[in-house]
Amino acid sequence: MFALNMALRVKIFEVSVGHPLAILNESDARAMGILPHDRVKITHGKSDTTAFVNVSETMVQPGEIGLFEDVSKEIGVKDGDEVTVSILKPPRSIEAIHKKIKGETLSKDEIYAIIEDVVKHRLSDVEMAGFLLAEEFHGMTMEEIEYLTRAMAETGVMIDFDRPVYDKHSIGGVPGNKVTLLIVPIVAAAGLLIPKTSSRAITSPSGTADTMSVLAPVTFTAEELKELVEKVGGAIVWGGGTNIAPADDDLIKIEYALKIDPRSQMLASIMAKKLAVGADCLVIDIPIGPEAKVEDMAEGRKLANQFVELGERLGMRVQCGLTYGGQPVGHAVGPALEAKEALEALQGKGPSSLVEKSTALAGILLEMAGLAPIGGGKDLAKSILERGKALEKMREIIEAQGGDPNVKPEDIPLGEYRITIKAQCDGYVTGVSNMAVNAIARAAGAPVEKGAGVIVYWKRGAKVKKGDPLLEIFAERESKLSEAYSVATRLRPITIEGMLLQRVPSFP
């Protein structure tokens, strides 16, 4: 209703606050019918931009508009310049978000409008929260998820290879899951293309990008990723540097703040990244366990079917592996410890849980490529590993990414402050807690301090004697070691049958 324009004098605040913000004097805001959170269009000469409004009685005088760096740089204004300000109709995506909040199904255009506005920072955090919570509460049809996936891929860089592309993804939640460092070289050694983008840890002790960064740089553009893969067949890079499916970065921050993980958004987020690298065949690792993201097999099968269906809609062949997620994969948790264990496994000296899982998942891709008969993929993957071909390929990948191809496991620096926790009685290990292992490794400094982490010596079913080492904590600083030790004492990451669970009263 208020199409009124106002000419205002710019007052610059030399700082960015993470989103485009303009400050209006209360009287000007009232005169234009503008409320906090509303959007204004700010025009200066031939350039214009959108900003959100804060209203103040003191920070700017009537006739002034306060602009932060994000805005002032975009339209090239300095202190005292005059700009024209008008209230802006909310973008079309807002209406779509309100529809989704009411539980309606969105059209392709509406979903594209939302994702484009996320990428262009035209939505406030509150509006993005509205969209994600509406997804969480109402869900999305598979058609909506398809549009969401395509929109997220197409609003970023898309890569195109002239040969079929293979890829893998792990749902996450299980510590020590360094299978990518085996799968990528096995698959590439078989002559296939596998351009793997990975994330840094948000809440875990080491994301695959953190682990790989111990062996080689991981920050590359999408174009560089393409060159790497065309050269050596595979790469393991940090997705955050590539501008692939960039909407995800902003949405994940909101999900983290609200501790939600809407299924539709999870599916779209994973598949958009695969669509953007042009994946034709994809294997997805779904760990099942009480402390993993997926708690039981029925839920895992349902999720697997959703991935397969979404893949079909996107023209991608998807197979899912439901894997054991009840305890850490291998023994090592933390960037350097995991990189070391992966390198040892490539040398044929890996723990069986890591080797079996990696070759099983790699085998699925080899079968999808027609390189092995159904049921024969894992054997082929194992033979590639055992013949040293995967190690050879990994050294090529490390070299291509700018790391030392001759790195030896024993060269990798580990935290020098260490403490070993020992069994206090004889018995069988009945459980290793993912949650506790994660917490201890993070307390020790992982993933920021790469040498920090945990080695879990014995896992479920192992028979241990009193005094046997159960767990070793590595840290780069003494203060972090003692902190991690106190977390370990409190959380008791490993339980042994026959062990006293609690003593009552505690101090007899």
Next chain:
Amino acid sequence: MFALNMALRVKIFEVSVGHPLAILNESDARAMGILPHDRVKITHGKSDTTAFVNVSETMVQPGEIGLFEDVSKEIGVKDGDEVTVSILKPPRSIEAIHKKIKGETLSKDEIYAIIEDVVKHRLSDVEMAGFLLAEEFHGMTMEEIEYLTRAMAETGVMIDFDRPVYDKHSIGGVPGNKVTLLIVPIVAAAGLLIPKTSSRAITSPSGTADTMSVLAPVTFTAEELKELVEKVGGAIVWGGGTNIAPADDDLIKIEYALKIDPRSQMLASIMAKKLAVGADCLVIDIPIGPEAKVEDMAEGRKLANQFVELGERLGMRVQCGLTYGGQPVGHAVGPALEAKEALEALQGKGPSSLVEKSTALAGILLEMAGLAPIGGGKDLAKSILERGKALEKMREIIEAQGGDPNVKPEDIPLGEYRITIKAQCDGYVTGVSNMAVNAIARAAGAPVEKGAGVIVYWKRGAKVKKGDPLLEIFAERESKLSEAYSVATRLRPITIEGMLLQRVPSFP
């Protein structure tokens, strides 16, 4: 997990961004395990405060922390001072919000924790959005609503009178609803206490506080409100100035951005204000109509029962009046026009829709006070009005609030730019659109320009002749008049039976 403290040098940004914000260099944030949106505790000498974190590579150097005015003033630091920064466990209210998002029922303590943190600005907009959307999607039990109401009241100023307190509230959504300006003086003239707080318009052409401000100042503290009411029995003040139930201010901004109005929040928000002024008897006006907040009688009865039940839990007697909300109340819409019409009604020259509705609602309060038998309240209210007692009381109230007690309706300045829209054919008026009348009045400049607004000459059922005036628009500026006129032409606020609804093709 990261209890690490860090000593950082303060860099001041001399501006407030509306919430406590601190900027950390990316490397420091990583070292402390801090993510954007996390909270930190900032300590300087003996004072400390909480801030939300933004992470930057350029705005602050490693070892520095950027602080905005909201934060720097609170702990009294200046450029170059050293502060200690540590990551803060999210407040307990966050966990409660996550529970509500999952659909769980909250305890009294959890709801109080949320509202306390809203008032103390310890929650981010995203977290408040999470809470409100969870209310919207999952609803709340009446027990939760009771706690929410009490928490909202108790976190602000509470007033205590030594006599029973009466109050009224209108749900809103209907233009021209100036009944408060009749009800308060009628009830006060009967010797009862009625400390009425009202809101300014957010999306309508005039809130009761806007209308009253034409006759007298409306900004008072809660203590001043008490004095006013103890002196003359009644007052009509702006709630926003009183610090009564202050949580509402921040929550309403988020609701407005998301276009949601969760029922539980609406009940609590209204009743908290009544609880805070110590209301014993309350009448609630629920207008029913296709363009009002409540669309049909069944929905209105449900809402009325919820108010009554919530009132019982709070020790408040509540009666609801379901009223006709299908068209504007009276004829005048806009601050000055409404104040004038109310004053005329107090002089015995009011339109019947306004007089009937006001005396019916006032009558309910008179009956609750035992001043009239059941069914006799309206007659008593009318007699107070007709004998000039309400006008006399209104003049006392205006004088007590600092206005001119001798103000005459014809003294009130109205917008000088006017245009009359006339009937284009003979026939009966079949409808007056609330939505269209609101839009025209706002386009004309209401509520910011007090003289702007609309007079609706004829309402549903009236017989009009071609050329009769239907609607007059008032504006303080010519540009606003022409804007409002174009809105009127587009929206056609009044429909006449027999009128051409559309001509096809438009230009024959």
